[in-house]
Amino acid sequence: MLNFTLRRLLIAVPTLFLIGTASFFLMRAAPGGPFDNEADLEPQVLENIRAAYDLDKPLMEQFVIYLGKALQGDFGPSLVYKDFSVTELVAIGLPVSAKLGFTAMLLALLVGVAAGIVAALRQNRFIDHAIMAMAMTGIAVPSFVVAPLLALFFGLYLSLLPVAGWNDGAWQNMILPVIALALPQVAIIARLMRGGMLEILQSNFVRTARAKGLNETRVICKHVLRPALVPLVGYLGPALAGIMTGSLVIELIFNLPGIGRYFVQGALNRDYPLVLGVVIIYAALIIFLNLLSDLAYAGLDPRVRKSYR
Amino acid sequence: MNARSNILRSAQIAKAARGEVSESLWRQAARRFARNKAAMFSCYTLVVIGLASIFVPMFWPHGIEDASWEYIGTAPSLEAWHWFGTDANGRDLLVRVFYGGRVSLSIGLLTTLVALCIGVTYGSVAGFIGGRTDGFMMRFVDVMYSLPLLFFIIILVTVFGRNIFLVFLAIGAVEWLTMARIVRGQTLSIKNQEYVESAEAIGMTRPMILRRYIVPNVLGPVVVYVTLLIPTNILIESYLSFIGLGVQEPLTSWGLLISQGAGQLDSAPWMLFFPATFLAITMFSFNFIGDGLRDALDPRQR
Numbered sequence: 001m002l003n004f005t006l007r008r009l010l011i012a013v014p015t016l017f018l019i020g021t022a023s024f025f026l027m028r029a030a031p032g033g034p035f036d037n038e039a040d041l042e043p044q045v046l047e048n049i050r051a052a053y054d055l056d057k058p059l060m061e062q063f064v065i066y067l068g069k070a071l072q073g074d075f076g077p078s079l080v081y082k083d084f085s086v087t088e089l090v091a092i093g094l095p096v097s098a099k100l101g102f103t104a105m106l107l108a109l110l111v112g113v114a115a116g117i118v119a120a121l122r123q124n125r126f127i128d129h130a131i132m133a134m135a136m137t138g139i140a141v142p143s144f145v146v147a148p149l150l151a152l153f154f155g156l157y158l159s160l161l162p163v164a165g166w167n168d169g170a171w172q173n174m175i176l177p178v179i180a181l182a183l184p185q186v187a188i189i190a191r192l193m194r195g196g197m198l199e200i201l202q203s204n205f206v207r208t209a210r211a212k213g214l215n216e217t218r219v220i221c222k223h224v225l226r227p228a229l230v231p232l233v234g235y236l237g238p239a240l241a242g243i244m245t246g247s248l249v250i251e252l253i254f255n256l257p258g259i260g261r262y263f264v265q266g267a268l269n270r271d272y273p274l275v276l277g278v279v280i281i282y283a284a285l286i287i288f289l290n291l292l293s294d295l296a297y298a299g300l301d302p303r304v305r306k307s308y309r
Numbered sequence: 310m311n312a313r314s315n316i317l318r319s320a321q322i323a324k325a326a327r328g329e330v331s332e333s334l335w336r337q338a339a340r341r342f343a344r345n346k347a348a349m350f351s352c353y354t355l356v357v358i359g360l361a362s363i364f365v366p367m368f369w370p371h372g373i374e375d376a377s378w379e380y381i382g383t384a385p386s387l388e389a390w391h392w393f394g395t396d397a398n399g400r401d402l403l404v405r406v407f408y409g410g411r412v413s414l415s416i417g418l419l420t421t422l423v424a425l426c427i428g429v430t431y432g433s434v435a436g437f438i439g440g441r442t443d444g445f446m447m448r449f450v451d452v453m454y455s456l457p458l459l460f461f462i463i464i465l466v467t468v469f470g471r472n473i474f475l476v477f478l479a480i481g482a483v484e485w486l487t488m489a490r491i492v493r494g495q496t497l498s499i500k501n502q503e504y505v506e507s508a509e510a511i512g513m514t515r516p517m518i519l520r521r522y523i524v525p526n527v528l529g530p531v532v533v534y535v536t537l538l539i540p541t542n543i544l545i546e547s548y549l550s551f552i553g554l555g556v557q558e559p560l561t562s563w564g565l566l567i568s569q570g571a572g573q574l575d576s577a578p579w580m581l582f583f584p585a586t587f588l589a590i591t592m593f594s595f596n597f598i599g600d601g602l603r604d605a606l607d608p609r610q611r
Contacts, residue, residue, distance in 0.1 A: 245459040248459075279457075283456055
């Protein structure tokens, strides 16, 4: 186990380095610079701006400077949001995105697991078909369709909740974005949970538990639920990555000041340092959370642990 | 297991002796698939959407860029052939939805083709060679797996401009990982099956073995995964177009139409309704077909 953890951590470092390097050189290989639009600048002024951002130095030197600073948590100044460094923008945006993401994750887990359990226990009955149909809808209808509809219905027609905005994370402002963000994950988790439950329900030890006369509630709670929940732990990493990417559109639609919105604006405006910084930070976060999720999975299921060796 | 396959085999021999040719695996799968109503209905739906996307823009009285001053933001009506209404520039939405369908569907198909080529080659090479090479190649896939791939697509699109062909390549280039895993796993397990050994023993040549045993067995899971990858890729394209990094005007796609519709939801709800409906129907159909194929091809179903 320790061995596995160490090895995974050892892989994580070069992976991050690779991502950083690839992204850096891709960005610099791009045709057109961030200052191309400001057409009527004097050549001398343009030269000074480029020098201020180190863009006049040879590529390798820029890369070394960038790496050195990035290691200290300094991803340079944002080119679009003047007067802000990338680190400052991330510090502003991350709490918003994190609050949004974790609330959505929690909601997705609660609703998804509950729906999956109910569907599995009533297999092929009406409620099972209804839940699975809804799960299919959650997968087929993307969140960027659901989100505007939610805003229109609850915000505009019913005037119950604000249509957009963050308002320092007031719960009224959180409800719609969190629901829109959680829905696709609810669908996937419900399907996973149902599948896991059905598989366990057919296994021999459940039959044994029933044969020795345990009542159904005890069989489900003691013997079925726990092993059925294990595969979900392995899905937590991917689910979080899904929520992070979903967060880009949701923040855009609801106009929330999270990382996602800055990232999209940066990508649209060729704000290299911002895009690079966010990608590296998110990649580090996802690698770390994937590791945690895998470790927990291995800790809970001995068969998985064996396959890692 | 062995006893069971012996029984199956002898049943087949008995059948052959009676002059009945036993059905091939694919025939049986096709029959099972044809019994699946949801999957068959999805097939027809997709054919209709596909044909409409190809032919409607050719014959419809409005072009995708024809703006008319009299009909700016009009609701759907039978008048003047604006069945789905018009957008804020007075362009006919019906023709734009089907034109967008062309773009979205072809992106879905082409990116999947790219992913299929890379994934099958990579996976089969890793599985066939095995050993160290296999370990190294799969470790690379593991590393790629742990990355936020959508962010990587966004970098590629940011860097190389918002060119539609690059969107193709970028999506295809990152979506082959699961394919590679599936193909490698299948190749690895089939390579060591007893029936392959026995086929070698009775003197079948390598190409014959490949055609008779390896390809059909690898093909099943690949076909299933392909039908599920197409909607995923259509969704990624829509997602990119929605945030403004995918398909650009004057070209259009379902994602771009949805993003324009979402912006004018309170004044012109039909602009979201029609592209979103077509996207959702397409997603449903591919998912039902994928599920249907999985059930039909799964040998445990028999």
